[in-house]
Amino acid sequence: MRPQRKPQARQENTxxxxxxxxxxxKGAQPAALKTAVVMPVDERSLKGAVEAVHKDMIMPVLIGPEDEIRKTAEEHSLDIGQLEIEDCANEQEASQRAVELAAQGRVEAIMKGHLPTHILLKAVVQESQLRTGRNMSHVFALAGKDYPKPLFISDAALNIDPTLxxxxxxxQNAIDLFRCLGFGTPKVALLSATEHVTSDIPDTIEAAxxxxxxxxxxxxxxxxEGPLAFDNAISKKAAEAKGIKSKVAGEADILIVPDLQSGNMLYKQMRYLAGxxxxxxxxxxxxxxILTSRAATTPTRLASCALALMVAEQGAQERREPVEIEKRL
Amino acid sequence: MRPQRKPQARQENTxxxxxxxxxxxKGAQPAALKTAVVMPVDERSLKGAVEAVHKDMIMPVLIGPEDEIRKTAEEHSLDIGQLEIEDCANEQEASQRAVELAAQGRVEAIMKGHLPTHILLKAVVQESQLRTGRNMSHVFALAGKDYPKPLFISDAALNIDPTLxxxxxxxQNAIDLFRCLGFGTPKVALLSATEHVTSDIPDTIEAAxxxxxxxxxxxxxxxxEGPLAFDNAISKKAAEAKGIKSKVAGEADILIVPDLQSGNMLYKQMRYLAGxxxxxxxxxxxxxxILTSRAATTPTRLASCALALMVAEQGAQERREPVEIEKRL
Known part of the structure; x- marks a missing residue:
């Protein structure tokens, strides 16, 4: 038996x-983003916030058990002397408080610290003043060396089995993010298992x-453009071999995955194996x-803050006026 | 109360x-099409067959109760002296015999006379030698004065609620017919109630x-192109008003209806009200x-024969090689 190939270790220094x-x-603007940081009670999340302050990206309100936050700061030599803290007993309370501050316009963004995603998002979803005409969705901005440009993937974190x-x-959310960053018009690939439209795979029909x-x-x-198989989306050669004529095939900026399962596997493969x-x-x-995973590195957290800052600064107008899907029967 | 507008009577002389x-x-070729005419036992269907013989379009085998066929000919002064007759007791038997002749290659087309469509088609469908890789579908070729060109409609007669x-x-069948007639590349509109794609109306998703x-x-x-509402499909002005940019909108040659019910209403409205x-x-x-309705006029029957003749002559190759939908997973 041949020895199993070990997965390449994820690079810590990014x-x-x-x-x-x-x-x-880009995100280092003069006007730092007033940001509710929820449960910054471990090194990674508190350090991410502190680094973002140093870069003038955010002005945080740290929300969580004050003693835990201070203890984390002390243990890891993070200076939080100048930062506002709102004492909250637990994850639910902290999430609730962050959402309240946002609804009152006292913060312009929310950043997840050390707590499960669903607890924070439940609070966000339940606050009617934070809702738009659109459902919320998560976008990853991935950066690596095997593709000549960054790749955005959505939704690999929030919507389990989205409807049409x-x-x-x-x-639309992913396109808006891309545009907020000043990258122009994205090429969006709607991924499925195949580029053929068939009722055997309902995702292909929805992509079409x-x-x-x-x-x-x-x-x-x-x-x-879609449906496209992953190879058609990112490889011009693969797209040509399949006879697909499309402006998107082979050079996608954004990959829309059909469901959370496939998206989760895709981004984790890219993150943990492809670096x-x-x-x-x-x-x-x-x-x-701002919804980085609990294991995210500081540069990744800073990049996420930058995304938020640019969305808040440049994209406020678009996000606040959701496109209406007219139904003229 | 205003009096109800009377529907305009259908024009008999077409x-x-x-x-x-x-x-x-176009259909009047030197080589008449050997055609099984099933149950030509009323004036319209027998006359249609006889006229098609006079035009050198078909060479019929009249299939049905011989005495009834001869009686019909006599009553309506139709000369069938030179025509081949196969005596069959009833509609089922006549349909079965027509299909046998077709399977044996002894006829090149089947023409429906005075019998219910489903009886004839049941026999056709059950004969494996007549099947192709595609399902069968009906195409109407409509001609009138309110649209600058003929309009093909499918499927308003056969498939009740077709799958994707x-x-x-x-x-594809409708496109093939259009091309067999030498009309070039058709503009095909996939009709629905609206041009907006929405899961509220699954037909719009299938059209896309x-x-x-x-x-x-x-x-x-x-x-x-689709989904298109009927107005977008046939009126450039309506399409422009809705902001639809498409080579098909406003000038469709073929209308594909989402199901039999809507197609039936559409073609009947065009036939009985719009003339x-x-x-x-x-x-x-x-x-x-050849599947004209029992009430079809002689010119319509002749036009239907012409369709069949051109399909048989020019389109045999395409019809015999169904396009394979490849599934490369």
């Missing part, structure tokens, strides 16, 4: 990823439907929600 | 419809999916099946 450097640079209309919103929605103006700002780093943000609420 | 004149002219793959075949199937080469020979005549043919079997 400060050197050019895309993130660029992002972080939710997929439309997911697609989303393309037509884009043709009809129900999705704007991006060039949308990609994944900054993340939730779009579709009235304010950006 | 010999003057230029499209049908043209079709019938059946709709694909329906679309069929467009993408065409992009991927699973449908060939036509320009396919259109509807020649008809079934595509997707190894031979064309």
């Amino acid at each position: 400060a050197d990823i050019p895309f993130y450097r660029k992002l972080i640079g 209309e939710e997929k439309r919103n997911i697609t 439907a989303i393309c037509k929605m884009a043709d009809r103006g129900a999705i704007t700002g991006g060039i949308v 990609y780093e994944a900054a993340g943000i939730v779009m579709g609420a009235r304010i950006p929600v | 010999a003057d419809i230029p499209f049908y004149r043209k079709l019938i002219g 793959e059946e709709k694909r075949n329906i679309t 999916a069929i467009c993408k199937m065409a992009d991927r080469g699973a449908i060939t020979g036509g320009i396919v 259109y005549e509807a020649a008809g043919i079934v595509m997707g079997a190894r031979i064309p099946v």
